[in-house]
Amino acid sequence: MKHYNVVAAIIYNTNKYLCVQKGKSRYEYVSFKYEFPGGKVEKGESKEQALRREIEEELQMVISVEDLFTTVHHKYPDFAITMDSYFCSTSSPSLQLCEHVSFRWLEKKDLHLLDWAAADIPIVKKLQVG
Template identity: 55%
Template sequence: MPHYHVVAAIIQHRGKILCAQKGAGKYSYIDYKYEFPGGKVETGEPLEAALRREVLEEIHLNIHVDELYHTVFHKYPDFSITMAAYLCTTSDVGSLLLEEHIQCQWLSPAELPQLNWAAADLPIAEKLAAAAKNV
C-alpha cells in the first residue's frame, strides 16, 4: 500500500478558515468531502515550500506559512498518508481560482464541524473547533 507525505494549509483570514470541497475523483470515499488545501510533498522538497506550491497550484492563492499546527497519520483503504497541517495567513483572498475543488467556504472555527470532512482532515477541524470553544 502506498504511503504519501502531504501538507495542508489552515488558511486564516479575518477570523475565518478556508475550507475546500473536493469533486469526484479516483477514490469514492473522499469524493465531495471537505479538506484543507494542500497536497503531496515532492522528494527533497521542504514542507513549507510544498505547501506554498500546492496552494498556489490548487486555488491560486499566495499564503504565508506560520507554524505547524497538527500532524495526522491516516490509513485510507487504498493508501496511507502522513499529513502536516500548518497555520497560514493570506491577504490575497480576492484571487481564488479553483483548479481541483468544486467550491470553497470561509467559516469560523466553531462552524467547521458542520461540514463533511475527509477522514484525514477531520481531526484538524475538530481540534480547531475545540480550541475556539476554549477561548
C-alpha cells in the same frame, strides 16, 4: 499499501478558515468531501515550500506559512498518509479554484457543519477545542 507524506494549509483571513471541496475521485470515500487544501511533498522541497507551491497551483493564492498545527496519520482503504497541517495566512481571501469544485470561508465554530475527508476530521476537532 502506498504511503504519502502530504501537507495541509489551515488558511485563515479575518477570523474565517478556508475549506475546499474535492470533486469526484476514483476513491468514493474522498469524493466531494471537504478538506484543508494542500498536497504531496515532492523530492527536494521542504514542507513549507510544498505548501506554498500546492496552494498557488490549486487556488492561485499566495500564503504565508506559519506554525505547524498538528500531524495526522490516517489509513484509507487504498493508501495511507502522514499529513502535517500548518497555520497559514493570506492578505487577500480571493482565489481561483483549479482542482476543487467549491469552497467556503467559515468561522471555527461552524467547521463541523461540513462533510470532511476522514484525515481532516482530527484537524477540525483540534481547531474547535483550541
